[in-house]
């Protein structure tokens with residue numbers, strides 16, 4: 001019986017100990033030169049290929065590595081560099097690449113200290129926009145188009161990395177984001193032609209794809225992988241036409257090389273026939289997210305193509321259930337034959353942590369249930385072996401035993417939690433009185449001025465704060481010393497807020513490593529890894545906690561810090577929590593029950609925290625739901641169901657408090673238009689949102705909807721190192737004041753300040769308070 005081939009779509013690039021992050025940040029600080037960074041990249045690529053080879057993967061990817069982002073690499077490959085970066089049209093340098101991602105203080109684009117977001121329109125080389133890659137927590141750089149955009153082959157990275165693999169004896173499979181996905185993910189930014197249809201650019205873009213593909217073929221590439229995850233979205237007729245035109249041309253350009261087109265993250269639905277009809281040699285399908293559609297896929301699968309089935313979840317950390325995967329694979333093998341079936345992971349492994357090998361502290365029982373990227377490689381190879389009949393039956397037995405242990409573990413199931421979720425009623429999600437009544441009571445209790453000023457929660461997570469935490473984790477700092485250090489940071493932060501005249505202070509979140517991980521660490525039903533980092537954007541990583549079982553809160557999580565903070569000031573301190581939907585969306589979550597159930601369990605745990613804070617005398621509580629919007633399913637038809645349980649979860653969390661307790665929520669990086677009804681349904685007393693970068697445009701949704709509750713539209717773009725002036729912020733508040741009743745308007749930044757430095761935050765907040773004061777005075781003078 002013939003051997004079944006194995007491959008992956010991509011491998012994490014950050015390194016087991018985030019080597020790439022560390023080297024990149026040193027380069028940005030000017031502490032190592034470019035060749036040193038290049039050589040770290042080269043070593044990592046080699047190490048990653050060797051690991052894949054050692055695991056027995058037949059076809060390894062190349063060009064899945066990136067110093068920042070694979071879409072940004074494509075921007076550079078196509079010479080799609082926005083004019084403001086002063087690119088000379090030659091080979092795009094690493095320096096220009098980083099300038100696109102991070103902004104450049106001047107057109108020389110040196111490694112300036114800048115953010116991952118955009119640098120505001122005031123500076124010449126402001127960064128390109130960054131946004132979420134489908135429904136993941138990975139962010140890509142948004143390609144920018146104009147009506148006169150031209151494309152031209154402008155980097156050699158994809159060829160260099162192919163040759164690098166060749167030199168190591170590997171015939172690697174180069175990976176490239178596909179033309180339709182590339183155009184779909186980009187944005188037209190052309191003030192002279194704002195309505196330009198970006199798909200008009202296809203004819204100019206395809207010749208570069210043809211050139212790249214032909215060149216790779218000439219250099220000996222057997223397979224080329226083209227990623228088209230937009231197949232998992234609702235596609236327009238225009239996009240469908242683009243697919244037909246693109247692949248007719250690319251198939252011709254391929255010559256001796258064979259093309260594999262990959263879709264992932266969701267079902268194909270009415271794109272199925274289009275996908276199956278592409279004139280390419282192989283198609284990759286996500287059988288995890290698309291399991292329900294596998295029958296339809298197999299029934300219609302063309303006789304001349306290879307099918308790569310992604311049965312291992314690239315987006316989660318659970319050990320694969322071999323029996324379940326084999327059932328799918330056997331079915332495919334019966335239809336297609338072993339020669340036309342490849343085994344893979346559902347998506348690139350970019351979205352899973354690197355390796356379980358260095359996890360020494362992870363609870364042994366739970367570690368046995370997990371598989372990170374390296375373990376997933378072994379799973380792919382093992383499944384292919386079992387399917388070929390030459391497999392490791394001991395591995396299958398071991399897998400069955402592990403699945404059984406997980407299923408039956410007492411650690412997972414807590415009857416009291418299940419009963420509590422079952423007993424949730426509509427009353428749990430309802431405040432005693434309607435907003436208008438609460439607003440009166442809260443006004444009286446809180447005694448805030450017009451246009452009250454506040455911030456979103458975090459203050460700078462300085463190197464000093466992180467170093468203290470690192471020392472404490474290594475036991476180089478005692479609990480008492482760490483506690484004293486944090487108290488001092490918190491006290492200084494609050495006193496400073498009082499001093500500059502912030503009306504509603506926050507404690508600063510110095511004790512938190514991350515707004516989700518911090519809560520995960522304190523909830524029962526969660527475990528957390530030491531090194532389970534996943535790239536979020538550029539060099540920034542997150543370590544999502546692992547939600548494995550029914551959720552309880554053994555003891556209050558934030559009451560101590562918030563009470564301490566309140567004791568420092570007479571002003572109303574805003575207690576700070578992360579909401580259930582955001583905790584869910586930024587965690588690795590169980591795959592043995594619906595997300596909605598896990599979310600409600602989280603909601604009940606955070607509700608208890610809310611009520612404890614209230615009992616401790618905290619009068620204002622913010623419940624962050626930064627990730628509410630990004631949890632939206634990729635297909636519109638599934639939105640309502642998600643929004644229903646997400647909003648209900650928030651309401652359960654927030655709405656058990658008395659009328660006089662003011663509930664805030666916060667959302668950033670959100671387009672609000674299509675979910676404004678759901679946001680209003682949350683019924684928070686105050687919502688703070690990110691609006692400064694869009695010049696208050698994001699507020700329109702609230703205005704059109706006649707959003708009834710109070711709003712703090714952000715006036716300070718915290719993604720930029722630029723310090724906003726009093727006048728800039730005044731004009732933003734005025735703009736908001738023209739459409740929002742003055743009594744409902746708050747003044748605050750776009751988001752938390754944790755990624756900024758004090759030298760930026762101090763003057764910016766002083767200006768913000770001044771802007772609010774001026775408007776207040778003007779408003780009082782007018783009556």
Ligand SMILES: Nc1nc2c(c(=O)[nH]1)N[C@@H](CNc1ccc(C(=O)N[C@@H](CCC(=O)N[C@@H](CCC(=O)N[C@@H](CCC(=O)O)C(=O)O)C(=O)O)C(=O)O)cc1)CN2
Nearest residue numbers: 137463466467469470513514515516536539540541542586
């Ligand atoms: N979970 C989550 N998802 C999110 C966001 C978010 O805030 N959280 N925001 C958006 C993405 N934005 C992000 C913004 C910042 C960072 C970020 O700053 N990440 C840090 C890690 C944050 C962290 O957990 N740090 C830990 C560990 C710090 C660390 O690595 N320490 C060093 C030692 C440090 C020293 O000695 O100074 C080490 O252990 O090696 C801590 O503070 O405790 C980083 O990559 O640098 C990530 C995402 C969307 N998704």
Ligand SMILES: [Zn+2]
Nearest residue numbers: 626668751752
């Ligand atoms: Zn935010």
